[in-house]
Amino acid sequence: MRVLATELTKLREAAGLTTRQAAIRLDQSIATLNRTENAKRIATVAEVSAMLAIYGVVGSERKRIMALVEELNTSRWLGIDANPDRPTLPIFESEAVAIVNFAPCTVPGLLQTPAYARAITSLGHTTDLHDAMIAARLDRQKVLARIVAPQYVAILDEAALRRPHGGSAAMVEQINWLIDMAKRPNIALHVIPFRHGGYHNPGYFSLLEFPKTPPIVYVEHSRVSGFLHEPEDTQAFRTHTASLIQASLGCADSVNFLTKMAADHERG
Known part of the structure; x- marks a missing residue:
């Protein structure tokens, strides 16, 4: 609705x-x-x-x-052919006052550089399609730069930072961009390093909070994406968020970790 x-x-x-x-x-x-x-x-x-x-x-x-x-x-809206850059998710992102994004394998779309986005979207897509996806993804990112922007928390697994999508130079650029984004007052980055061991991985999700309407959760898997809005679902992902934050480094330590990751890619 x-x-x-x-x-x-x-x-x-x-x-x-x-x-x-x-x-x-x-x-x-x-x-x-x-x-x-x-x-x-x-x-x-x-x-x-x-x-x-x-x-x-x-x-x-x-x-x-x-x-x-x-x-x-339908109480749980799931659809085939996942594409987070289609209109529905950006609409919710533009209305949210807070967004939590967990990314176990790749840097989340709202934080991707053009080169990294191109490397990610080129996997399994034609040139015309992934050009359109990149443009839409970069347009989505404007929400984080608004005068009244949502509070954004990104939780990344170290695995998302280790794999050199687009090559070492692209990863150095991407990680340095994450460091710059972490300086913004409305953005907090947390990294879960390998050394912290295992943790419960709920898969890629965004938890979106709104000023006057109930929260929703966007979930994404291969060729399937959708939204959950039942209270038991949103509460479960709030619990997941708390657990993931507990397993991750603090914001300052995460930035230090990112700096070391950039250096690793430069040597690679």
């Missing part, structure tokens, strides 16, 4: 319509349309179809929005 509401609001605004103008054309009250755009009611398939017609939305964009309508009654 939250994703659909945001999408419908943006489409109405792109069509140059006020809520009053759109409500008149839809033969709805302004209050009803406002409740739909604020995710306070579930719009019917017929209502969304009418909105898209009035807003001039056709083709693949219309199919994508109608697919959201079909997902409204």
Whole structure:
């Protein structure tokens, strides 16, 4: 509902319509349309179809929005062909006040340099596709540089820093970028070094907190990604976060560790 509401609001605004103008054309009250755009009611398939017609939305964009309508009654939204740079996750990231990101194998997308992103996305994708993915990923990163940016915590396994995606030079650039990002007041980086031994690994996830709506968790695996929002799910990932923080180095020690990692790649 939250994703659909945001999408419908943006489409109405792109069509140059006020809520009053759109409500008149839809033969709805302004209050009803406002409740739909604020995710306070579930719009019917017929209502969304009418909105898209009035807003001039056709083709693949219309199919994508109608697919959201079909997902409204699922408590756990999982989809095939994982791609975190598609519109849904960036919408949530732009609305969040706090984001926790655990990355066991790669540097999280919000912190990737262009060269590192190119190396990651080139694995299994055509040139045209991964160029588009890189552009979308870099655009997502703007959320961390806003005047009112979310508090962002990234927890990385040492494995994500050891594997030289893109080669040693690309990794040196990437790790130095992480060090620079860690200087920002809204960003905290934690590294779990090999020497700390084993720990429970829940897999790649983002825990997003919002000012007025319940938190959600984005999870990602090979060809599958999705969102969890049931209280027992979000609480479980809060517990995972606390456990991962406990297993990791503090922020200052993590930056020192990153400095040593950059030196290792320079020698490599």
